[in-house]
Amino acid sequence: MDSERMLFLYDFLNRRTNAEKGVTIEEIQRYLAEEKNMERVSAATIRRDLERMMYAGYDIDIRRGPHNTHFYCMKGKPFKFNEIRFIVDSISINKFLSPEQKRKLIHKFEGLCSESEVRQLMSRVSISTCGAPSLDLLENLDTIHRIIAEKRTLNFDYGKMDAQRHFHYQEKSRTLLPCQVIYFSERFYLKCYSVENSHLRTYRIDRMRNIVAGEKFRQLPEIPKPDGAVLDIFEPKYYELVTLRVKRFLLDDMLEQLGAYASAQDDPDNSGFVLVRARIGINDSFHRWVMKYGGNVEILRPENLRREFAEKVAELYRQYWD
Numbered sequence: 593m594d595s596e597r598m599l600f601l602y603d604f605l606n607r608r609t610n611a612e613k614g615v616t617i618e619e620i621q622r623y624l625a626e627e628k629n630m631e632r633v634s635a636a637t638i639r640r641d642l643e644r645m646m647y648a649g650y651d652i653d654i655r656r657g658p659h660n661t662h663f664y665c666m667k668g669k670p671f672k673f674n675e676i677r678f679i680v681d682s683i684s685i686n687k688f689l690s691p692e693q694k695r696k697l698i699h700k701f702e703g704l705c706s707e708s709e710v711r712q713l714m715s716r717v718s719i720s721t722c723g724a725p726s727l728d729l730l731e732n733l734d735t736i737h738r739i740i741a742e743k744r745t746l747n748f749d750y751g752k753m754d755a756q757r758h759f760h761y762q763e764k765s766r767t768l769l770p771c772q773v774i775y776f777s778e779r780f781y782l783k784c785y786s787v788e789n790s791h792l793r794t795y796r797i798d799r800m801r802n803i804v805a806g807e808k809f810r811q812l813p814e815i816p817k818p819d820g821a822v823l824d825i826f827e828p829k830y831y832e833l834v835t836l837r838v839k840r841f842l843l844d845d846m847l848e849q850l851g852a853y854a855s856a857q858d859d860p861d862n863s864g865f866v867l868v869r870a871r872i873g874i875n876d877s878f879h880r881w882v883m884k885y886g887g888n889v890e891i892l893r894p895e896n897l898r899r900e901f902a903e904k905v906a907e908l909y910r911q912y913w914d
Contacts, residue, residue: 598641600628603703605652605666610706614655614663673709676701680713687778688729688798729780733773735803736782740770745787745806751799761801768793771815776825785813792816794826820871821850823881828873832897836868839888843868867892879904 604623608615617635624630642664646652653667683689683697702710739746747766751759767787774781780797792815820831837859838846846868847854854870872878879901882889891898 597624597630597633598645600624600630601638601641602645602650602666605664606704607707607710609665610709611653611665611667613706613708614653614665616661616663620664673705673712676705676709677713688780693730729798732797732800732803733780736770736773736797739803739805740773742805742808743810743812744808746770746784746803747806748795748800748803750795751801759799767806769809769813771812773797774825779825781825783815792827818873820873821853822873823849824873824875824877826875826877828878829875830873831871832874832894834870834872834891834897835893836870836882837862837865837890837892838868840864840866842885842888883908 600623601620604620605615608619608623617638620638621633621635624633642652651667653665655663655665657663680698680701683694686694689697698713702713705713736746745767747768749761749763751761753759768784769787770782770784772783774783782795782797782800784793784795785791786793790813816827820828822828836846838856843856843866847856850868850870850872853872854868856866856868859865859867874897882891882901883905891901
């Protein structure tokens, strides 16, 4: 009975108090009687329980009010409210969690808040579009992290979507060394090495099912560190020092995407443009990345990359020109 009463007492202090608001012994007695059917709990018993909790390390503050009334509050909590707010917003906009999974996770964090703070959490950050997850991403991530920690190979079925939005899974024998989970462009990916050919492979984790651990291995191969800005989850064919002429209104976007690998200066020939110089990983995605900006971005150097891009644009032109 003592341990049960102390759990109720902890829950009450956690939900009803904070650093500014406390409760009295009488309020605790009323809560135990009305909500937990624990009548006749004396003030001395509650004070003893509070002392035991403080001795156990709980950060309970005691403040003296009018008429020698003492107020008790839970001062130290595992998370600050703004931290819980951020976590709850992150859960709300996660496109891979089902509404029921989101509700259960958020409810757990609400248990760390006072009632006034829970009311503030009712306002959620929303996402403009949210498709239903194809698989239980949390379960997949948990399985993969466990296999990486155990230093085992893995195999799985990998799915792709058809025109009717149905997933078709390919049952294939793979022996892969899982290296790293990466979050890129709102997707979770697994980078791993193929034992058969030592190639680095990349898979979307939400497209996996039937993930199975295999044999143990001694040492994890190192993933090559990027030698420039990488614009795609897949490995670049090579890296190149690229000079771009960029419309001035795109400068913030460019510097954010290219990061520390980029520098910029005013275009001496056109005040509406800036010259962005960056070391960039080059593959087919680089050309698509430049194309999306239309006439607002121009490749100036190197000349061979400029010609290659011009050929891509000409090929696209021929596709649409009758």
